[in-house]
Amino acid sequence: MADHIPFITSDEGLKLARKHFGDSQIVRVPLDRAMKLSIKDPLKMWLDPCVDGLDNLEKRRAKPGKKNPWFEFMKDVPHFEEIGTPSYQANPVDKEVDTFVRAVLDRCAAYNPAWITVPQLPVVDGSDRNNINREMAATAGEWRRTHGFSGRFILPLVFTNQRQINLKTARNPKVQQAERCYEKARADGFWVVDKTLPDDNGSPTLGQRRFPGLIALHKELNERISAKIRIAGPYWALNVVLWARGLVDFPAIGVGSGYQYFLAGSMAQKAKATLMLKSLRRRVDVGPELGTWLDTTTAKLAPTHPAYAEFSDIKKRYTLLRAEDVAKEQVARSYKQWFDLIAAVPKAGRSMALYQDLSSAYALGKSLSDFEIEGTARRPEAVAESLMLSCL
Numbered sequence: 001m002a003d004h005i006p007f008i009t010s011d012e013g014l015k016l017a018r019k020h021f022g023d024s025q026i027v028r029v030p031l032d033r034a035m036k037l038s039i040k041d042p043l044k045m046w047l048d049p050c051v052d053g054l055d056n057l058e059k060r061r062a063k064p065g066k067k068n069p070w071f072e073f074m075k076d077v078p079h080f081e082e083i084g085t086p087s088y089q090a091n092p093v094d095k096e097v098d099t100f101v102r103a104v105l106d107r108c109a110a111y112n113p114a115w116i117t118v119p120q121l122p123v124v125d126g127s128d129r130n131n132i133n134r135e136m137a138a139t140a141g142e143w144r145r146t147h148g149f150s151g152r153f154i155l156p157l158v159f160t161n162q163r164q165i166n167l168k169t170a171r172n173p174k175v176q177q178a179e180r181c182y183e184k185a186r187a188d189g190f191w192v193v194d195k196t197l198p199d200d201n202g203s204p205t206l207g208q209r210r211f212p213g214l215i216a217l218h219k220e221l222n223e224r225i226s227a228k229i230r231i232a233g234p235y236w237a238l239n240v241v242l243w244a245r246g247l248v249d250f251p252a253i254g255v256g257s258g259y260q261y262f263l264a265g266s267m268a269q270k271a272k273a274t275l276m277l278k279s280l281r282r283r284v285d286v287g288p289e290l291g292t293w294l295d296t297t298t299a300k301l302a303p304t305h306p307a308y309a310e311f312s313d314i315k316k317r318y319t320l321l322r323a324e325d326v327a328k329e330q331v332a333r334s335y336k337q338w339f340d341l342i343a344a345v346p347k348a349g350r351s352m353a354l355y356q357d358l359s360s361a362y363a364l365g366k367s368l369s370d371f372e373i374e375g376t377a378r379r380p381e382a383v384a385e386s387l388m389l390s391c392l
Contacts, residue, residue, distance in 0.1 A: 189229025
């Protein structure tokens with residue numbers, strides 16, 4: 001079985017996961033989608049109770065003529081409104097928090113999942129949510145004991161701002177809080193994600209500040225918490241870097257899309273279709289500009305060049321690949337091939353293998369012309385460069 005954990009939110013994603021990531025040990029599904037998605041063997045289910053959507057309830061509140069499915073699903077849970085109020089989060093009523101947690105965990109248990117996410121609110125800059133998250137964790141731990149749940153409990157650490165991660169002085173209290181909640185919840189593992197991290201946007205600050213901060217966070221968590229299960233992501237590739245370095249056991253992944261985490265109930269904007277350029281270990285937007293770039297690039301590369309066949313094939317099939325569903329499948333398939341290439345290396349050598357793999361992508365990218373519309377990732381090597389420097 002492979003180590004990746006697909007994050008599934010739709011029938012399309014489940015279909016792609018079965019086709020390309022069927023060797024996953026488990027898939028993660030939000031509770032509000034569980035009834036619509038049919039998760040059967042051999043895929044086991046990690047069920048998330050969708051509590052992190054209470055980070056900002058007002059943004060997700062249903063409005064006249066515009067219902068939010070997550071809000072409609074959650075609104076009947078006892079004390080839902082209170083838990084979603086910032087003033088209440090700072091001064092919670094323990095009995096009401098307990099009732100809320102037990103209700104969402106009972107809903108999860110009805111699906112007989114293999115893993116359940118411990119109910120927690122996302123991490124904020126200060127300590128306003130420390131008490132309510134500790135109470136949620138303690139209630140979850142007691143529910144597990146009395147309910148007899150035999151699966152795994154995963155403590156979520158959903159960070160909402162890079163200020164919480166970049167510097168050690170900010171990380172220290174977050175790590176201490178995580179350790180307390182982990183013990184109170186009787187958890188088996190933890191899952192870490194920075195929801196604000198677009199790790200493939202090519203920005204120089206990623207390799208200089210954000211990646212080192214996240215890597216340090218995982219090291220510090222590992223020093224304080226002896227977890228059986230350690231998960232990072234979904235990201236585009238920093239999750240794979242952390243896994244290759246042995247800092248996590250499982251990279252959480254998107255399936256053709258979804259390489260950045262969105263809180264439950266978020267009404268994400270429709271993403272542009274993208275394709276993966278395997279030789280560069282990155283995605284690019286599908287459009288006329290990419291077609292022009294492929295024409296220019298294949299004209300410059302020698303037919304014997306390793307990337308020539310890949311770019312020529314995309315060029316030949318470009319009209320078909322511009323369809324969103326076809327593009328998603330191309331990304332999912334290509335990503336799986338990349339992951340398996342690194343997974344085939346013994347654990348002790350994976351970080352070096354990934355470094356060399358990304359170095360090759362970097363070297364190729366340096367020899368190619370800019371993309372026209374990729375912003376901070378205009379340079380073809382920009383994505384590989386920041387990731388490469390984080391591998392060792």
